[in-house]
Amino acid sequence: MINYLYQEQNWQSQLSDLITDPVELLNTLQLPESLLRGANLATASFKLRVPRAFVAKMHIGNPDDPLLLQVLPHHLELEEHPEFVTDPLGEEHANQQPGVLHKYKSRFLLTLTGACAVHCRYCFRRHFPYQDNLPKQQDWLNIKQYIESQPDINEVILSGGDPLTLSNRKLAEWIERLSSIKQLKFLRIHSRVPIVIPNRVDEQLISILKNSRLRIIVVIHSNHAAELDDFTCGKLNQLVEQKIVVLNQAVLLKGVNDSAQTLIDLSYRLFDAGVMPYYLHVLDKVKGAQHFDLDSSDIEQIYKDVLANLPGYLVPKLVREIAGENNKTPLFGTTNF
Ligand code: SF4
Numbered sequence: 001m002i003n004y005l006y007q008e009q010n011w012q013s014q015l016s017d018l019i020t021d022p023v024e025l026l027n028t029l030q031l032p033e034s035l036l037r038g039a040n041l042a043t044a045s046f047k048l049r050v051p052r053a054f055v056a057k058m059h060i061g062n063p064d065d066p067l068l069l070q071v072l073p074h075h076l077e078l079e080e081h082p083e084f085v086t087d088p089l090g091e092e093h094a095n096q097q098p099g100v101l102h103k104y105k106s107r108f109l110l111t112l113t114g115a116c117a118v119h120c121r122y123c124f125r126r127h128f129p130y131q132d133n134l135p136k137q138q139d140w141l142n143i144k145q146y147i148e149s150q151p152d153i154n155e156v157i158l159s160g161g162d163p164l165t166l167s168n169r170k171l172a173e174w175i176e177r178l179s180s181i182k183q184l185k186f187l188r189i190h191s192r193v194p195i196v197i198p199n200r201v202d203e204q205l206i207s208i209l210k211n212s213r214l215r216i217i218v219v220i221h222s223n224h225a226a227e228l229d230d231f232t233c234g235k236l237n238q239l240v241e242q243k244i245v246v247l248n249q250a251v252l253l254k255g256v257n258d259s260a261q262t263l264i265d266l267s268y269r270l271f272d273a274g275v276m277p278y279y280l281h282v283l284d285k286v287k288g289a290q291h292f293d294l295d296s297s298d299i300e301q302i303y304k305d306v307l308a309n310l311p312g313y314l315v316p317k318l319v320r321e322i323a324g325e326n327n328k329t330p331l332f333g334t335t336n337f
Contacts, residue, residue: 038075
């Protein structure tokens with residue numbers, strides 16, 4: 001492990017001091033230079049971006065570290081595959097106005113920033129044109145009118161980019177605006193930042209979330225138990241102690257978490273932190289992520305083993321997102337593999 005005391009540095013400094021150069025990442029982890037050429041080629045289309053706190057959870061000298069594989073650009077990303085496309089979920093068509101994606105009846109997704117603390121190589125939004133889709137101050141009234149014109153909407157989802165890369169002040173402003181819309185009951189915040197920079201869960205954030213009129217649900221994104229060291233679990237637990245619901249979604253990734261035991265360990269570790277497993281996503285077929293894909297038969301077998309070995313409350317729902325569907329599609333026991 002790397003000797004980096006990320007517990008002692010505030011999250012803003014960590015966010016402004018990410019590793020973005022493959023040379024630095026490989027040197028830090030004492031990995032062979034042979035990985036560099038592929039990393040340099042792949043980072044040209046989707047940049048390397050990883051917080052040092054996340055790198056500190058990786059093992060030195062292991063090119064197959066499951067955390068490293070999620071962030072290290074790889075030459076296989078450059079291979080063309082007809083099924084893997086830039087917009088696998090058809091989100092560009094669901095985009096009603098800047099920052100708004102209304103795909104599901106009762107909830108809509110608000111993208112307040114295109115920035116993420118980490119670039120996950122399998123991200124289905126890795127080609128999303130964020131710069132054309134971010135709401136500005138003056139778009140607020142349009143967003144409000146849009147929500148009010150859709151009485152079925154009772155929940156707003158702040159999603160990625162990652163909303164917890166915003167300052168507490170900005171986040172508080174948006175939460176206050178949203179809470180002024182009477183029909184809204186729930187606010188969901190999807191974020192990977194508490195995993196990659198656990199200090200993001202600071203006192204001010206907790207205070208903003210616990211004092212909101214809206215019922216807050218934080219959905220974190222962790223794919224492997226090694227991401228959840230004691231410090232990270234402690235931070236997540238601080239949210240749970242304030243009666244904020246914390247759920248986890250993971251993505252099933254070849255080489256990272258493609259075994260039942262790895263997923264079982266993840267569920268138990270989440271539970272240690274007071275976090276409930278929510279979704280296990282099958283990989284979205286996004287261009288550049290084909291090397292993380294698994295055969296349907298392997299997915300089915302892994303999930304059967306997870307079901308057989310975990311209590312029901314720790315089993316995440318295995319789902320696939322299909323463009324144009326009214327909800328995520330549950331997979332097990334259906335013909336949708
Ligand atoms: S943090 Fe989320 S939105 Fe950002 S790159 Fe990773 S998966 Fe994609």
